[in-house]
Amino acid sequence: MKGLLSLFAKRYIAGTERSDAIETAKRLNSLRILAAIDHLGENIKTKEEADETVAEYLSLLDEIRCAGVSAVVSLKLTHLGLDISEALAETNAVVVIERALQYNNTVWFDMESSACTQRTIDAYISLKRRFPNIGIAIQSYLKRSEADVKLLISKGGSVRLVKGAYKEPPDIAFKNKKDVDDNFERLMKQLLLSGNMTAIATHDEKIINEAKRFADEKKISRSSFEFEMLLGIKRSLQRSLAEEGFQVRTYIPYGRDWLPYTIRRLRERKENIYFVVRNLFD
Ligand SMILES: Cc1cc2nc3c(=O)[nH]c(=O)nc-3n(C[C@H](O)[C@H](O)[C@H](O)COP(=O)(O)OP(=O)(O)OC[C@H]3O[C@@H](n4cnc5c(N)ncnc54)[C@H](O)[C@@H]3O)c2cc1C
Numbered sequence: 182m183k184g185l186l187s188l189f190a191k192r193y194i195a196g197t198e199r200s201d202a203i204e205t206a207k208r209l210n211s212l213r214i215l216a217a218i219d220h221l222g223e224n225i226k227t228k229e230e231a232d233e234t235v236a237e238y239l240s241l242l243d244e245i246r247c248a249g250v251s252a253v254v255s256l257k258l259t260h261l262g263l264d265i266s267e268a269l270a271e272t273n274a275v276v277v278i279e280r281a282l283q284y285n286n287t288v289w290f291d292m293e294s295s296a297c298t299q300r301t302i303d304a305y306i307s308l309k310r311r312f313p314n315i316g317i318a319i320q321s322y323l324k325r326s327e328a329d330v331k332l333l334i335s336k337g338g339s340v341r342l343v344k345g346a347y348k349e350p351p352d353i354a355f356k357n358k359k360d361v362d363d364n365f366e367r368l369m370k371q372l373l374l375s376g377n378m379t380a381i382a383t384h385d386e387k388i389i390n391e392a393k394r395f396a397d398e399k400k401i402s403r404s405s406f407e408f409e410m411l412l413g414i415k416r417s418l419q420r421s422l423a424e425e426g427f428q429v430r431t432y433i434p435y436g437r438d439w440l441p442y443t444i445r446r447l448r449e450r451k452e453n454i455y456f457v458v459r460n461l462f463d
Contacts, residue, residue: 326368
């Protein structure tokens, strides 16, 4: 089963090594597409693992700089030790953010399950007071996100708006696709009007078209927002938006801990589950 999933994962993951991600970013840059590189991993349990994550991100930032690729980095606070302590994750994040700042680069915090939402936002807001070069993902499937977006706008936060990829209970998350999509559009418009840097991170063409229409109507500068998509999804749309002159960024994951990310991609789409099941019986 793991072999079959690794076959499926190839579409979504640059490879196991840092150099795989750098090469993928170079290829995308040549198509005028920017990159956000994520070293795969989450929910680590020891301080030593957290140290390894920090070392990997520092090397990644060095290599991005050395290779001259246009790429920010994206990370999960549980990969930096959030499950051990908030203080450890924050201290580790500072090391990565300081190196990024030295290179004029940016660090984005991914948003994990709802067990981490408050702690991730708290860490972000506290670090945002000291560092201009950080952004945070917010999930439109969470009912709390409207209040979070309002708070983040008031703090000058850069927000990457996503629909959300974790299994959450109905008391805290919208379960109906239309409600998630409507909330996405609502929050997206508030973010676009705020003037804060906004990443519209979706492959949903209806939402992307509405973002284009709204930005045009409200005369929102194209430099204050970008479209972001995952590696392996809607490749031609990524290219055509870049050709139209929009800022487009592809999220490029790499590393050996690819299984949880792959399972999230698998669950997102029933065709993906059919693919795996079909190959299982081939
Ligand atoms: C840059 C970026 C960063 C992200 N960061 C986070 C994060 O920090 N936390 C988090 O919870 N989630 C994150 N996500 C994932 C996000 O929450 C969604 O799960 C994912 O983007 C799919 O939703 P959608 O917005 O594309 O809309 P959907 O309505 O799910 O999909 C729209 C269309 O996109 C295509 N599509 C969507 N998913 C797939 C797939 N897996 N395989 C093939 N085609 C697909 C299909 O054609 C589908 O009809 C991120 C997504 C992006 C693009």
